[in-house]
Amino acid sequence: MTAVDLFLPCAAGVEAFLADECRRILGARTRLLQGRGGVTVEADERGAMALNLHSRLAQRVLWPLAYGAYRHEQDLYDLARDVRWTDWITPAQTLRVDTTAQRSPLRSLNFATLRIKDAVCDAIREASGERPSVDTRAPDLPLALHLTPTHATLYVDTSGEPLFKRGWRDARAAGRDVTGEAPLKETLAAAMLAAAGWQGRAEDGPLLDPCCGAGTIAIEAAQIACAVAPGLARRFAFERLAPWGDREGEWRSLREAARAAVRAPAVPIFAGDVSFRMTDFAERNAERAGVAHALQLKTADALQRLAPAAQGSLMLNPPYGERIEAKGRGSTRPDALRPGAREGFDAGGTPAAFFAELASHWKRHYAGWTAWVLSPDMKLPTLMRLKESQRVPMWNGPIECRLFRFDMVAGSARRSTD
Template sequence: MNQYFATCPRGLEAILLEELKQANARDIKVTDGGASFSGELSVCYHANMHSRVATRILMQVGRGKYLNEDDIFQGALKINWPNWFDVKHSMMVKVTAVRSPLKSLEFITLRVKDAICDRFRQSVGSRPNIDTREPDVRVHVYLNADSYQLYVDTSGDPLYQRGNRKNSIEAPLRENLAAGILRLSGWQPGQALLDPMCGSGTFLLEAVMIALNIAPGLNRHFGFEKLKNFESDTLKKVRNAAVKAVKPTSFQGIYGSDMDLRAVRVAKQNLEMAGWLEAVQLSHWEFTKVSPPAETGVLVANPPYGVRIGEEDTLAELYPQMAAALKQKFSGWNTYFLTSDLRMPKLMRLSPSKKTLLYNGPLECRLFEIKMVAGSNRKQVP
């Protein structure tokens, strides 16, 4: 039985827990930004293939207590690294620390790298190359106040890189955050879903994968394929089962629009490349002109953030117009807005029924749930 740690965007831990249960993981313990668990390699492969919200899945190779950098160096040196991966594979080391008394993470990174290279030299007479951009193998070191854990990364590229989205416009939403928001919204396939500020189409792509039961890892490779304990037959089984579960592509009641024609074109290209264009209806409208595509449904949006000077005033003018459009046209809909602009509900004069703290990368955001109750929000037409 192996020990693992799965990371995810903060705020999505409860969803990660459910996904790990579905992968038959055992001893799951949730913490901020992830969860530890145990299981056979099949559990690890299943979680990498199927988790929509995980960022990485790491396999523990060592742990211990430390007082100084040398304790961590000795701990890393003890591990038989040539048993884990071949000297021909390039590698990198990443260190993350919470409440560690040690001053320099760069120095610890260097020491762990030295320990791994020393161990290879002792065992096979040569050392692996270091590649910090696209390594074959990633080693992660986690430090807390007095203990360390060493992991090899079984994911490789972060799991939000699904292998679908080839194009994007300005800072796109990460796929695993978008998938988590769809789960938090309570949207179910078969219900109408609208993203009226669709950008390059992240919400749309994630919704199609959920609706068609497409495993998010189906079109990519994983870090565990470079490890010596890789079981190709186990991966084949996991992948074949995932392929069989996919539903044929057809229209799924998923709608996207954007005021920026370039964004609509990029979203269209991304859906086309993935082979899912017919699952979605795209249009070129600004938010206030969009009509609801059904009596009821779920609206999700990631409005622009007022990052640049002058944008805040523009947004302050836009919010009341958005609110008016919602009140006039979207009664009976549940709406969800992810934003780092905490003024949004106040300026819209709409009360959120829920505020969920989420992080888009390092940016602290809120997911505001605003239910457009039929009748009560409608403005009287003179």
């Protein structure tokens, strides 16, 4: 076993939640350092396997290989030549190098990437007479080079495909959904749930996403409630790498333990969308994620849907595209039944009308609930005529957002301006 400082990148703002998660996975005494954009965790090969299998918040699990100062591309080549590459792959295997940089003085990051690739290939050719080839799609050895203004770190990406890919999303439909909205990344849905402190325990209460789209938030919540490990339905790069070659039994027992831990949910999870196509899509995603039994899906208008329990948490990223179509209160039939209806949302044709109406509806019918709404619109509380009790910074890809918390207290309807 080799203990190293693994680096687990995550979205900005998620670091503290990820640090807690690493301690839950590896034990309370795990040594770790919370940095900007990720967490450094001391762990060995087994720890790397466990983190890949169980982390909901990390983007990847990176294994460090080399670190040093650099000024020119040749310094990067020299740094990479010092690694014993034959410990990692055979010449018959493939590699890919991805480079990220913060204010690097180098003129071409592509050239930096090429120099790392050359160093790996030269080292293996020198040792064996043959060189590995590059595969940009499904490499056996994915390498990640990170450059600061003065230093370079070279990692093996033990995850391969980023960890937000849980393996249940239909690959053909993984892009934009039928409404033109991009589904949330699973890691961001998990971060929303972590920020809300929702862990699927009885005391956390039911959860409802009334604008569920492909179902990402509800499926993530259902997996948490049922203790389904996020990595159970996918493969990882480390499975093809030499240092894990003799750990197949250990990996199998980690996965078996994860399967054995799956339990019935302690709380119900509700989700719905005004579009039948989306609820149908979410249903199929939930089946592939192994949690269809824990999810109650319904095609319904969020502006009309009544609370399914006396209290609980609403959690959603409402539509915020420009393509808006009236579909709010007053429309009695779901869009699939209305001839000519387009996908979209809202009550009066504008986001302002939609959010004002949504807030009025919640004030009337969701007293006792806590609503968590992810939005890039910093003025959302004004649109909703509600005062938030918390706003947590989060990034939806490149879009800066806030997760707003609204406590729907009984009687707040009286303060409504509708």
